[in-house]
Amino acid sequence: MSAFSPHSWAGIDDVVIVGGGLAGLFCALKLAPRPVSVLAAAPIGKGASSAWAQAGIAAAVSEGDTIEKHFQDTVAAGAGIVDEKIAHSMIAEGPARIEDLLSYGVPFDRDLEGRLALSREAAHSEKRVVGVRGDMAGQAIMETLIATVHKTPSIRLLEGYVVEKILTEGRYVSGVVARPDMGKSKSRLAFPTRAVVLCSGGIGHLYSVTTNPGQSRGGGTGMAAQAGAVIADPEFVQFHPTAINVGRDPAPLATEALRGDGAVLVNEAGHRFMADLHRDAELAPRDVVARGIFTEVQAGRGAFLDATKAIGDHFAERFPTVYRYCREAGIDPVSQPIPVVPAAHYHMGGVLTDADGRTTLDGLWAAGEVTSTGAHGANRLASNSLLEAVVFAGRIAEDIQGLLPASKCDNWASPADESDDVVTESDSPQMQRLRKTMSACAGVVRDRGGLTSAARTIAELEETNRKARFGNMLTTAKMVVAGALQREESRGGHYRADMPEARNEWQRRTYLSLSDADRIIANAAEKVAA
Known part of the structure; x- marks a missing residue:
């Protein structure tokens, strides 16, 4: 009210x-x-x-x-x-x-x-x-x-x-x-x-x-x-590397300050995998850490933020919000590593x-x-x-x-x-489909096949949508996917497995109108249909 x-x-x-x-x-x-x-x-x-x-x-x-x-x-x-x-x-x-x-x-x-x-x-x-x-x-x-x-x-x-x-x-x-x-x-x-x-x-x-x-x-x-x-x-979507992986929506966050104070990332075997990937290990740029965690999770090895040695008994005092999140999920961060997963965090x-x-x-x-x-x-x-x-x-x-x-x-x-287009407590089936598509196809790691599939899904959802608010969301999703399809390289928060290197010709910003995005999405959707 x-x-x-x-x-x-x-x-x-x-x-x-x-x-x-x-x-x-x-x-x-x-x-x-x-x-x-x-x-x-x-x-x-x-x-x-x-x-x-x-x-x-x-x-x-x-x-x-x-x-x-x-x-x-x-x-x-x-x-x-x-x-x-x-x-x-x-x-x-x-x-x-x-x-x-x-x-x-x-x-x-x-x-x-x-x-x-x-x-x-x-x-x-x-x-x-x-x-x-x-x-x-x-x-x-x-x-x-x-x-x-x-x-x-x-x-x-x-x-x-x-x-x-x-x-x-x-x-x-x-x-x-x-x-x-x-x-x-x-x-x-x-x-x-x-x-x-x-x-x-x-x-x-x-x-x-x-x-x-x-x-x-x-x-x-x-x-x-x-x-x-x-x-x-x-x-360019930033995925926070260390969302607490306990199945909540939205996922509670384990602040980056934990790693700044010495917490380390390990897989279920206890191996500190970020040390293999970057000279700054856990303090590498967020996109690097997010991909490192994503790879471990996708491979079935899991990823955990271990603060037991660096912070230990001082956890509740120094990080009360994260401590509360963990305890609500049945995790004691003083003595247990925290399961983590990358999550969409900032645009x-x-x-x-x-x-x-x-x-x-x-x-x-x-x-x-x-x-x-x-x-x-x-x-x-x-x-x-x-x-x-x-x-x-x-x-x-x-x-x-x-x-x-x-x-x-x-x-x-x-x-x-x-209009009957009122806000509901839970996501509609269409919104659920969009969210799953964006995570699977336009998430931490992308490629042309996945992005093209996302374009087709967005086009299909637009064909049946008559609701203004969901239309706004579809428009934004379309912009993200169109920009990702157009940028044929990897840079910062945008990582394409099929084009993993940065390219000099793409060292510039992206500017899109809605008509630009419509054209890119339509072309990609047509290729899927063909």
Whole structure:
């Protein structure tokens, strides 16, 4: 249910933020005291991946660290296609954004001398991850921002509004259409606005094994593509190497900080297999570790994260969230290795934005995981995602204030239409089929045969689908598969077993319109049919 009744307001603000995660709330706070409305699909803090982020925010704030070191690590992880200007400017703003969060009251860990306590994660050359109690950063940040939002009178928080469509008039975005009551209402409402800020999250739930909440189904990317926005780098999906393999959906996460503190990966025979695959072993880039674990699991040898020696009796104190997940599954991580499996975790691709968060559609800005700023390249450096969210959310607020200096109210949300396309508690058979297809054919390891099969499945599902929300998800899945088919190489989070090497001619970003993706998918589907 919404925190406010539509009937209690005479007008709607001219800025509507879609999404109640870190990017959406930070943008709303940065826009204050300008009136804004935040449409959140779930109760605030419950449906956002931000709240589930365990490790923290990467920022060069220690005495021995520098902006340049952080930048070089980001570029190295991004496998040759990082937009270096974007990445450098993002990293340079990191310390200031940490100060913003501290000013809101985020209780970042400190050492005995009162300095921020920092941890190191995979592919970082320095300790630069600012966290809270080992693995509670996302939850603590969100709880603090939510409390601040509730105390900010300029922010109208509408919970349980599932946005299903971006409205346009020519090349201008004119509003959104949302379904109230957690998406269970048959009625939909149109929200007119002069500015839409899309902060709707990622695509993890398009895969059968994911660490993301159920709301992360790629709806925002799909809506934007259907409205005409350019989608960048959709093929680059990051699979977190160490989801806890206990059959839960979504899969609970064993934070990378465990490996940063010395936990090792072994198979059921006790062999430390990552030492055979990369000089950094468990601290290799995420895509390398994910493929290493995937290979062990596929071969029937299993994969386990062993923290018994490095962390042992201190586990519950240092990593309370992971400890709770393990105990709920009947695992004692103090004395037992934790079974792990790669899971869809983060999308480096998404709606193309510039340095100010502007998309290719006038009136549409975007921040957070729904975007592709170019800062991550082909493979996100650990803990750069929360940094990206706050940096670009802040820039969007500044950009909107400059472009639309005077707030203007339009009519409140009006009825749009009615339909039976309501949100259900469990996945439909069509959604289950899509998720299985994406994991099997567009997952950790891909090849042309699997991707072509995925294209055919998506084409078949589109032929019978008449539902807007599932159509958004199909559109995003189509973008991922089309990008993966088109990119005939392996790079970062995109690994093709039939083309395992990076190729110089593909050291560039991908830019796709919906018509581009339609053409690629149609051609692939026709080849399967033939």
